[in-house]
Amino acid sequence: MSVVTEVSSDGKKLTISIEGRFDFGRHHEFRESYERLDYKPESIVVDLKKATYLDSSALGMLLLLRDHAGGDSSDIRVVNSSSDVKKILAISNFDKLFDIS
Amino acid sequence: MPLEPLTILIAEDSAADRMLLSSIVRRQGHEVLTAANGAEAVEAFRQQRPQLVLMDAMMPVMDGFEAARQIKALAGETLVPIIFLTSLTESEALARCLEAGGDDFLAKPYNQVILAAKIKAMDRLRRLQATVLKQRDQIARHHDYLLNEQRVAKAVFDKVAHSGCLNAPNIRYLQSPYALFNGDLLLAAFTPAGDMHVLLGDFTGHGLPAAVGAMPLAEVFYGMTAKGYGLSETLREMNAKLKRILPVDMFCCATLLCLSFQRRSVEVWNGGMPDGYLHNIASGERTPLTARHLPLGVLNPQTFDDRTEVFPMAVGDRVFLLSDGVIDTCDAKEQLFGVERLQQVFAANRQPDQLFEEIEQALQDFRGEARDDVSMVEVSLLEAAQLIPPPLVYSDSGQSCPLDWSVNFEFRAATLKRFNPLPYLLQLLLEVHGLRAQSGALYSVLAELYSNALEHGVLGLDSSLKRDASGFTRYYQQRNARLDELQDGYVRVHLQVAPKDGGGCLTIRVEDSGKGFDVERVMARPVDGIRLSGRGVSLIRQLSRNASWSDEGRSARVEFFWEALA
Amino acid sequence: MADTHLDRDVLSALQEVMEDEYPMLLGTFLADSEERLSKLHSAGDAETLGATAHSFKGSCSNMGAVRLAKLCHDLEQCAMQKNFLEGIEKLVGEIDGEFAIIRPLYEAERQRSLADSAAVRRF
Numbered sequence: 001m002s003v004v005t006e007v008s009s010d011g012k013k014l015t016i017s018i019e020g021r022f023d024f025g026r027h028h029e030f031r032e033s034y035e036r037l038d039y040k041p042e043s044i045v046v047d048l049k050k051a052t053y054l055d056s057s058a059l060g061m062l063l064l065l066r067d068h069a070g071g072d073s074s075d076i077r078v079v080n081s082s083s084d085v086k087k088i089l090a091i092s093n094f095d096k097l098f099d100i101s
Numbered sequence: 102m103p104l105e106p107l108t109i110l111i112a113e114d115s116a117a118d119r120m121l122l123s124s125i126v127r128r129q130g131h132e133v134l135t136a137a138n139g140a141e142a143v144e145a146f147r148q149q150r151p152q153l154v155l156m157d158a159m160m161p162v163m164d165g166f167e168a169a170r171q172i173k174a175l176a177g178e179t180l181v182p183i184i185f186l187t188s189l190t191e192s193e194a195l196a197r198c199l200e201a202g203g204d205d206f207l208a209k210p211y212n213q214v215i216l217a218a219k220i221k222a223m224d225r226l227r228r229l230q231a232t233v234l235k236q237r238d239q240i241a242r243h244h245d246y247l248l249n250e251q252r253v254a255k256a257v258f259d260k261v262a263h264s265g266c267l268n269a270p271n272i273r274y275l276q277s278p279y280a281l282f283n284g285d286l287l288l289a290a291f292t293p294a295g296d297m298h299v300l301l302g303d304f305t306g307h308g309l310p311a312a313v314g315a316m317p318l319a320e321v322f323y324g325m326t327a328k329g330y331g332l333s334e335t336l337r338e339m340n341a342k343l344k345r346i347l348p349v350d351m352f353c354c355a356t357l358l359c360l361s362f363q364r365r366s367v368e369v370w371n372g373g374m375p376d377g378y379l380h381n382i383a384s385g386e387r388t389p390l391t392a393r394h395l396p397l398g399v400l401n402p403q404t405f406d407d408r409t410e411v412f413p414m415a416v417g418d419r420v421f422l423l424s425d426g427v428i429d430t431c432d433a434k435e436q437l438f439g440v441e442r443l444q445q446v447f448a449a450n451r452q453p454d455q456l457f458e459e460i461e462q463a464l465q466d467f468r469g470e471a472r473d474d475v476s477m478v479e480v481s482l483l484e485a486a487q488l489i490p491p492p493l494v495y496s497d498s499g500q501s502c503p504l505d506w507s508v509n510f511e512f513r514a515a516t517l518k519r520f521n522p523l524p525y526l527l528q529l530l531l532e533v534h535g536l537r538a539q540s541g542a543l544y545s546v547l548a549e550l551y552s553n554a555l556e557h558g559v560l561g562l563d564s565s566l567k568r569d570a571s572g573f574t575r576y577y578q579q580r581n582a583r584l585d586e587l588q589d590g591y592v593r594v595h596l597q598v599a600p601k602d603g604g605g606c607l608t609i610r611v612e613d614s615g616k617g618f619d620v621e622r623v624m625a626r627p628v629d630g631i632r633l634s635g636r637g638v639s640l641i642r643q644l645s646r647n648a649s650w651s652d653e654g655r656s657a658r659v660e661f662f663w664e665a666l667a
Numbered sequence: 668m669a670d671t672h673l674d675r676d677v678l679s680a681l682q683e684v685m686e687d688e689y690p691m692l693l694g695t696f697l698a699d700s701e702e703r704l705s706k707l708h709s710a711g712d713a714e715t716l717g718a719t720a721h722s723f724k725g726s727c728s729n730m731g732a733v734r735l736a737k738l739c740h741d742l743e744q745c746a747m748q749k750n751f752l753e754g755i756e757k758l759v760g761e762i763d764g765e766f767a768i769i770r771p772l773y774e775a776e777r778q779r780s781l782a783d784s785a786a787v788r789r790f
Contacts, residue, residue, distance in 0.1 A: 056305040056306075056354075057305065057306070057350075059305070059352075060305050060349075060350030060351060060352070061350060063349050063350050063352070063399065064349050064350045067349045072404075091373060091374075091375060091392050092354065092373040092392070092395065092396060093372070093373060093392055093393065093394055093395045093396075094395070096395055097395065097399070114722070115699055115722060115725065115726045116695050116698075116699050117692060117695045117696035117699050117726050117729070117730065118725060118726055118729055120685075120688070120691070120692050120695055121681065121684070121685070121692060121729055124684050124685050124686075124688060124692075125684055128684060159718055159721060159722060187725075188721065188724055188725045188728065209725040209728050209729055210677070210728040210729045210731075211729055213680075213684070
């Protein structure tokens with residue numbers, strides 16, 4: 001499984017970890033990871049420590065997640081981005097929508 | 102699943118063995134054909150096309166190996182399993198069976214149970230192959246339908262796109278003919294004032310979904326540019342449209358340019374595209390035009406940021422834009438071409454006209470083969486006189502038009518902040534047919550008068566700031582900041598059209614609530630081709646008649662005349 | 668194992684498969700075998716000898732002639748040796764001898780099965 005989820009013990013934080021290439025092939029798994037919860041977590045963390053590559057479909061998936069989590073009122077952090085991934089997120093200015101580190 | 106009866110060919114030279122095997126196979130429910138040697142076997146296959154063959158290895162006339170080769174050749178794509186009958190025990194001999202095209206072998210003495218199992222297994226393979234071929238043909242047919250649909254979509258899109266000016270002498274571009282289906286979009290059009298808008302875009306996704314987003318975008322771009330709307334308004338409309346019609350995970354990265362040959366500047370907005378480059382020919386310096394915004398179609402209209410950056414340009418300077426296909430090109434080791442290598446090509450470039458070829462060559466050397474899905478465009482600033490925009494096309498009959506009227510507008514602070522009245526005013530004036538031939542000059546003059554009134558008058562900006570590149574940036578930053586904070590002030594526009602000598606006269610008066618300026622001093626200055634600022638007044642004087650300023654510079658008046666139409 | 672001339676189990680399995688054609692199978696085998704034997708005698712080179720022996724071996728094993736099959740195998744192996752001439756005559760002789768033993772056995776089996784089927788048809 002290249003998309004792994006973990007919910008905090010108090011149920012308030014959902015962590016989604018991506019391993020390998022974050023591209024169109026991950027679409028279904030990624031959506032499942034948050035859609036199968038029957039409630040909206042207060043905060044979501046997307047962990048890209050093991051992600052090797054990010055393309056525009058991954059950006060689209062992040063937008064879907066944000067929309068699902070409440071749009072402007074969502075709290076989503078994208079953490080452990082490698083320098084390559086950070087570059088891609090910077091060019092697309094996604095730091096205006098997500099907290100990126 | 103019960104086995105369907107098959108037609109099985111038995112090729113065996115020993116009569117007793119042949120008889121025995123035929124009975125065994127018939128008892129299992131199949132139809133049997135027999136042959137006593139390889140040649141008979143091939144002939145029997147050619148005429149009757151059995152589904153499975155039991156082949157003795159050693160036969161006179163033609164042995165089993167050769168017969169197997171010929172039968173496989175006759176069968177072509179269809180799988181006809183061949184089971185060799187053999188009492189060969191050496192593994193080398195068994196390997197020969199498989200090499201000759203045999204799919205399995207059966208040892209003597211014949212074991213009925215094993216034979217039945219092998220026939221069943223081979224039949225399963227045979228049917229699997231048949232399914233694969235059928236599905237392959239289905240896929241090929243579907244693929245043809247899709248290609249045809251794309252051809253049709255492209256034809257429709259080409260009609261929408263042809264209204265542009267990509268063939269203008271100052272534009273050079275490289276684009277794959279199927280760029281649309283990679284999501285790449287390149288548009289260019291003249292504004293009524295003779296400025297040029299250029300858009301290089303990259304939709305997420307491929308194929309029809311990407312192409313479908315491009316059409317409404319192109320319509321907005323061309324429609325608004327032709328009416329004289331600026332970049333910011335056009336961007337707002339394009340973003341709102343895409344946000345409305347595209348699914349959440351689709352968006353369009355884009356760089357937009359507005360090149361003004363008269364003002365010698367380029368206005369830039371980059372949302373999510375790789376750096377563009379502004380090349381200063383005199384100094385050789387390349388200024389990166391970096392993405393400061395999210396792509397189009399992501400933010401809702403309330404949060405969309407339409408702020409642009411403005412840079413000065415000299416005649417001969419160029420803006421170079423490229424799609425991410427260049428940076429993303431990979432070599433065999435999955436290394437990216439990257440920005441550094443692109444910079445190296447820039448640094449090595451001696452002839453600006455060769456830049457495209459040098460980049461393509463560098464990409465090909467890096468990757469080992471040419472890429473056909475890279476988009477590049479280079480726009481140069483030429484002398485305004487070298488570019489002749491195509492004449493506007495009007496859709497009315499020209500029989501009725503207003504010839505004697507006047508109108509006054511007062512645009513106050515709240516309106517000045519968020520509304521550009523110029524396209525509306527121009528459309529109004531173009532109802533007068535006699536003015537249509539001068540629409541370019543009309544728009545340029547109106548725009549110049551309005552921006553002077555707004556920027557120098559109401560906002561109090563000092564045009565001398567625009568003397569160099571960094572001053573330019575500060576000027577436009579100040580402009581946006583002061584506009585955001587504006588509480589009071591107005592710009593008044595008075596238009597009057599009256600008949601004169603069989604033709605007519607248009608009088609335009611623009612007043613602002615600002616401090617005014619020293620009219621005499623500005624009039625006395627010579628018309629200077631190099632200075633970046635102060636060109637507005639001379640432009641107005643050149644393009645219109647009887648330009649005059651009063652009320653300490655707060656009020657400007659110009660006239661336009663036209664003769665009787667034939 | 669090689670002492671058994673005829674494997675009766677194989678014969679009954681054959682009869683079950685062939686049914687009415689069982690006697691014909693036995694007759695065909697005997698006719699084939701005569702042909703092969705004369706080929707063995709007249710074979711001019713090691714290759715033809717080996718191929719004939721190989722083919723004969725196959726039929727014999729199908730028909731339950733266990734010992735004869737083994738002898739054919741030995742002959743085939745011998746034909747592949749360099750100094751083959753030495754063993755050949757001896758083996759061919761043994762094959763002749765073995766066939767002479769089993770031929771009447773097959774004949775008897777053929778007669779028996781014909782009689783049995785005639786008896787059945789009476790009803």
